[in-house]
Amino acid sequence: MTSVVLEGVSKVFNAGRADEVTALTGVDLTVARGEFVSLIGPSGCGKSTLLRLVGDLIQPTSGAITVAGKSARTARVDQEYGIAFQQAGLFDWRTVQRNVELPLELRGSPRQERHDRAREMLDLVGLAEFAGHYPAQLSGGMQQRVAIARALAVHPPLLLMDEPFGALDEMTRERLQDELLRICASTGTSTIFVTHSIPEAVYLSDRVVVMSARPGRITEVVPVDLGPRTEATRQSPGFFAGITKVRKALRGDPVPAAEPLVAP
Amino acid sequence: MNRRLRLALGGVGAVLVGVALWEGYKAVGDPDGTVLFGARVLPRTDDAAMPHVWTVLSRFGDPELAGGDPIWLVVLQACLFTLRSVAIGFVAGALVGLLLAVLMQRLRVVERGLLPYVILSQTVPLIALAPVIAGWGGRLAIGPYPWQPWMSVTVIALYLAFFPVAVGMLRGLQSPAPIAEELMRSYAAGWWRTLVKLRLPASTPYLFPALRLAAAAAVVGAVVGEISTGTRGGVGRLVIEYSREATTDPAKVFTAMVGAAALGLAVAAIVGLGEFLVGRRRVRA
Numbered sequence: 001m002t003s004v005v006l007e008g009v010s011k012v013f014n015a016g017r018a019d020e021v022t023a024l025t026g027v028d029l030t031v032a033r034g035e036f037v038s039l040i041g042p043s044g045c046g047k048s049t050l051l052r053l054v055g056d057l058i059q060p061t062s063g064a065i066t067v068a069g070k071s072a073r074t075a076r077v078d079q080e081y082g083i084a085f086q087q088a089g090l091f092d093w094r095t096v097q098r099n100v101e102l103p104l105e106l107r108g109s110p111r112q113e114r115h116d117r118a119r120e121m122l123d124l125v126g127l128a129e130f131a132g133h134y135p136a137q138l139s140g141g142m143q144q145r146v147a148i149a150r151a152l153a154v155h156p157p158l159l160l161m162d163e164p165f166g167a168l169d170e171m172t173r174e175r176l177q178d179e180l181l182r183i184c185a186s187t188g189t190s191t192i193f194v195t196h197s198i199p200e201a202v203y204l205s206d207r208v209v210v211m212s213a214r215p216g217r218i219t220e221v222v223p224v225d226l227g228p229r230t231e232a233t234r235q236s237p238g239f240f241a242g243i244t245k246v247r248k249a250l251r252g253d254p255v256p257a258a259e260p261l262v263a264p
Numbered sequence: 265m266n267r268r269l270r271l272a273l274g275g276v277g278a279v280l281v282g283v284a285l286w287e288g289y290k291a292v293g294d295p296d297g298t299v300l301f302g303a304r305v306l307p308r309t310d311d312a313a314m315p316h317v318w319t320v321l322s323r324f325g326d327p328e329l330a331g332g333d334p335i336w337l338v339v340l341q342a343c344l345f346t347l348r349s350v351a352i353g354f355v356a357g358a359l360v361g362l363l364l365a366v367l368m369q370r371l372r373v374v375e376r377g378l379l380p381y382v383i384l385s386q387t388v389p390l391i392a393l394a395p396v397i398a399g400w401g402g403r404l405a406i407g408p409y410p411w412q413p414w415m416s417v418t419v420i421a422l423y424l425a426f427f428p429v430a431v432g433m434l435r436g437l438q439s440p441a442p443i444a445e446e447l448m449r450s451y452a453a454g455w456w457r458t459l460v461k462l463r464l465p466a467s468t469p470y471l472f473p474a475l476r477l478a479a480a481a482a483v484v485g486a487v488v489g490e491i492s493t494g495t496r497g498g499v500g501r502l503v504i505e506y507s508r509e510a511t512t513d514p515a516k517v518f519t520a521m522v523g524a525a526a527l528g529l530a531v532a533a534i535v536g537l538g539e540f541l542v543g544r545r546r547v548r549a
Contacts, residue, residue: 055446055450057446091462
């Protein structure tokens with residue numbers, strides 16, 4: 001069962017003008033249900049563009065995008081995905097609770113259901129006792145967790161994340177990574193995750209999609225199999241091997257079939 | 265409580281400082297004013313130009329004309345008459361401003377086409393505009409009701425009040441970050457729901473400063489409108505009438521000015537109260 005299918009997708013900004021930019025070209029990608037896929041690459045390689053295409057926030061110049069078996073537009077209208085950005089983007093005139101309720105409100109869910117669902121999501125990200133607070137009263141990490149709760153509120157089968165932990169300190173970041181994996185595992189959500197960090201991509205993903213710039217395209221897909229993540233995973237040889245593979249792919253070196261296990 | 269007390273003390277203090285400055289200058293200034301190179305740089309301080317504060321206050325208690333109503337009552341009634349124009353002009357002006365801002369936000373082409381005219385509208389001198397509005401009004405009737413002079417005054421108040429709201433709200437409606445707009449799009453929220461759930465709440469920090477400016481502009485517009493259209497019954501008319509008696513009864517014109525100032529303060533206080541009521545629900549970090 002597939003969650004997302006991209007076939008021959010390309011995106012050209014300002015087509016036909018002097019400042020024409022080919023952001024993406026010839027992208028084929030399939031994300032299976034429940035799979036965690038990271039997009040990694042240098043700035044300007046079009047990974048955020050790719051994410052926005054899947055979310056139907058922008059339209060492709062050519063190619064086809066299918067989300068949950070429907071066109072990207074229909075999937076957006078049906079709220080088949082939740083999205084989170086680098087900034088939490090909470091509405092500062094709403095309490096934490098009401099921020100998480102927002103997507104449910106726009107979907108027209110009844111009051112009681114909204115309330116219960118938002119509570120459940122805040123429990124999931126460990127912020128139940130902050131439901132009545134305003135965003136300005138929370139730390140950056142807590143705001144980001146609220147944003148994730150909001151993205152998950154409609155129980156979407158797909159989660160789109162654009163560098164959601166990019167602005168956080170390393171400790172918060174690692175804690176939220178573990179939390180995200182736990183949430184995705186418990187809800188069976190498929191995830192497309194844009195990041196700049198190689199260790200983050202390797203730690204979180206089932207597959208790391210490596211991209212390059214000018215024109216933006218997929219150069220390599222690195223499968224990662226670290227099993228269930230534990231405390232030891234971040235020190236395991238498999239983790240470092242994955243990092244090496246992704247790093248080489250980013251540099252454009254050919255990856256040998258049998259990669260030796262070397263710590264960097 | 266402590267904060268409120270300090271606020272009240274600050275208000276009383278400001279009035280006392282104002283009185284002290286007035287009386288202080290009157291005590292030390294040259295009665296004929298200070299003239300430098302043929303130009304008067306400081307005003308006269310004699311009782312005709314600057315009556316004592318207590319003279320003005322006691323004038324409030326005396327009848328307007330021999331045997332008539334006490335002047336405080338006349339000024340109060342005039343202020344209430346003007347308040348009608350101010351209130352209707354302010355509310356209608358705020359609505360017009362809001363509508364224009366929403367239109368300009370919705371369609372860039374409207375913003376580009378309309379905004380210059382909105383700004384241009386405020387450069388037309390009010391004194392020139394007022395008789396024109398009064399003249400147009402004289403040929404209008406709302407159903408069976410003939411156009412009243414105070415309606416022209418209301419239109420002038422509206423004309424000044426809409427501007428700060430239109431400009432301020434346009435900024436406010438455009439203030440949400442791009443990701444907030446993408447978020448609303450990801451929820452499949454259309455233009456109207458994005459307006460209600462995102463743009464309008466996001467613009468309240470811009471709305472209230474704009475409303476305070478609009479309130480002040482509505483008061484100025486109404487008073488100046490009354491003066492320049494010669495509308496009877498309002499405080500603007502009183503200022504004109506009483507200033508004709510300035511040589512024989514200098515304190516009288518100051519009672520009308522105090523009345524106009526009090527009207528401005530009252531309208532500002534109403535806007536402040538509205539802001540307080542809305543603000544209570546907002547961030548208390």
